[in-house]
Amino acid sequence: MNRNVRSLLHAIVLLTGVALVLLNFGYFHYGYGTSKTSLIPHGLPSYFSPHNHTPSNPSPNFELTAGNPHFLAQTASYIRAISNSSDTTFPRLECPFSPTDRYTYMNKPSESAAPKPKYFFALDLHNCVKLLPRLIGSIVETIRFLGPRNCALSVVEGRSVDGTFEVLKELRNELEGLGIRYIFQSSDINPHAKGTDRIEALAELRNLAIKDILENSALYAQDTTIIFSNDIAVCMEDILELIHQRNAQSADMTCAMDWTYVGENPTFYDVWIARGMTGDSFFNIPPDGSWDYAWNLFWNDAKAQSHWQSFKPFQVFSCWNGITAFTAKPIMEGKIRFRKHLEKECYQGEPKLFAKDMWWNGYGKIAVVPSVNVEYSDEAAKKIKTLKGYTWSHVANEEDNMKIKWELDPPSRVKCIPGGYETQKWVAWNEGLP
Numbered sequence: 001m002n003r004n005v006r007s008l009l010h011a012i013v014l015l016t017g018v019a020l021v022l023l024n025f026g027y028f029h030y031g032y033g034t035s036k037t038s039l040i041p042h043g044l045p046s047y048f049s050p051h052n053h054t055p056s057n058p059s060p061n062f063e064l065t066a067g068n069p070h071f072l073a074q075t076a077s078y079i080r081a082i083s084n085s086s087d088t089t090f091p092r093l094e095c096p097f098s099p100t101d102r103y104t105y106m107n108k109p110s111e112s113a114a115p116k117p118k119y120f121f122a123l124d125l126h127n128c129v130k131l132l133p134r135l136i137g138s139i140v141e142t143i144r145f146l147g148p149r150n151c152a153l154s155v156v157e158g159r160s161v162d163g164t165f166e167v168l169k170e171l172r173n174e175l176e177g178l179g180i181r182y183i184f185q186s187s188d189i190n191p192h193a194k195g196t197d198r199i200e201a202l203a204e205l206r207n208l209a210i211k212d213i214l215e216n217s218a219l220y221a222q223d224t225t226i227i228f229s230n231d232i233a234v235c236m237e238d239i240l241e242l243i244h245q246r247n248a249q250s251a252d253m254t255c256a257m258d259w260t261y262v263g264e265n266p267t268f269y270d271v272w273i274a275r276g277m278t279g280d281s282f283f284n285i286p287p288d289g290s291w292d293y294a295w296n297l298f299w300n301d302a303k304a305q306s307h308w309q310s311f312k313p314f315q316v317f318s319c320w321n322g323i324t325a326f327t328a329k330p331i332m333e334g335k336i337r338f339r340k341h342l343e344k345e346c347y348q349g350e351p352k353l354f355a356k357d358m359w360w361n362g363y364g365k366i367a368v369v370p371s372v373n374v375e376y377s378d379e380a381a382k383k384i385k386t387l388k389g390y391t392w393s394h395v396a397n398e399e400d401n402m403k404i405k406w407e408l409d410p411p412s413r414v415k416c417i418p419g420g421y422e423t424q425k426w427v428a429w430n431e432g433l434p
């Protein structure tokens with residue numbers, strides 16, 4: 001290829017990459033697929049019966065604006081699609097899977113006399129109404145499977161002008177009718193506002209989403225799992241497998257693999273946050289910022305690479321990767337919050353700092369579950385599911401040697417990418433902590 005064309009392509013890929021990193025919080029435009037829908041799980045336990053539906057504790061009421069009448073008039077079809085996984089009003093990623101015996105153990109009520117929620121779903125969402133039938137639909141499907149009384153759903157909507165707010169607001173009756181504790185807030189916090197520290201704003205939004213756990217921890221089971229999702233197209237099986245692997249591996253945190261189609265081929269997306277047990281990023285980004293090596297995942301980490309290639313979970317230093325399931329314990333105990341970097345810490349994203357704080361507090365069993373692959377639109381998620389396989393296809397072929405041999409110590413040094421890639425550097429994993 002002509003050198004100049006190559007450099008131009010470099011520049012474009014670099015700019016796109018930087019833009020993606022900068023826009024790491026729900027600023028995609030969503031495409032549409034033409035898919036049908038997933039199956040409703042059958043054989044649900046009796047406590048899903050349509051009677052007896054009031055949540056054990058009333059959902060908190062936050063002050064909300066009335067909403068835009070134009071969008072309010074359109075919410076019914078979204079709510080119907082969200083609550084009925086067979087609804088075909090909206091084309092969405094196909095999820096042709098019903099949970100198997102593999103996951104039924106997860107829907108037992110928690111052991112206390114008055115069962116408390118033990119699965120806490122948290123999301124920060126902005127302008128993503130087209131994604132709601134698939135994203136919230138899969139979460140509601142999962143909650144039905146796990147038992148509505150075992151679950152709470154917390155959504156923080158922010159500054160949407162596409163009807164996202166209205167759908168999520170109007171969803172409340174439907175969810176409470178199912179017996180789900182639904183915590184819906186709307187926030188003006190704008191990570192992109194002038195003079196705002198973007199990471200501090202994102203951390204604040206994430207803390208808002210888990211606020212109910214912080215403030216009403218007595219309402220939740222001690223072994224609560226938080227499932228925190230980005231604005232992705234996801235299937236119920238993806239969510240269940242992340243929770244399952246957290247249980248099966250005794251992991252503190254499990255993450256999917258998230259992808260983005262910058263060009264024709266998908267690129268691992270969360271490269272700014274994720275670090276392997278080498279302390280390095282999942283693919284090499286040379287100082288010139290080129291993403292030429294994005295195809296070569298775990299290039300210097302044979303163990304992670306072989307596990308990734310054979311769809312077996314593997315330990316990492318940090319991940320988020322579109323959707324993650326983690327223990328609520330250090331949060332309930334007041335040890336960890338989402339935060340920005342400290343003064344003596346390299347500038348980095350709040351999910352990476354979260355993982356660092358997890359290690360610091362003894363919760364270093366953090367793993368990627370590479371059988372779970374997600375993307376940020378229905379259309380591209382179809383492509384990635386076709387390419388990487390649905391979660392169930394890997395689960396069905398699972399081998400015996402799935403158990404992670406946990407390393408107890410983090411990598412001594414971890415790569416930090418503070419701003420441009422030319423400034424990336426290795427720092428002590430616990431840099432800046434007291």
Ligand SMILES: *[C@@H]1O[C@H](CO)[C@@H](O)[C@H](O)[C@H]1NC(C)=O
Pocket residue numbers: 084085086087088
């Ligand atoms: C769900 O949607 C399908 C397809 O439109 C429809 O046949 C079915 O009756 C709906 N189920 C409920 C409970 O509304």
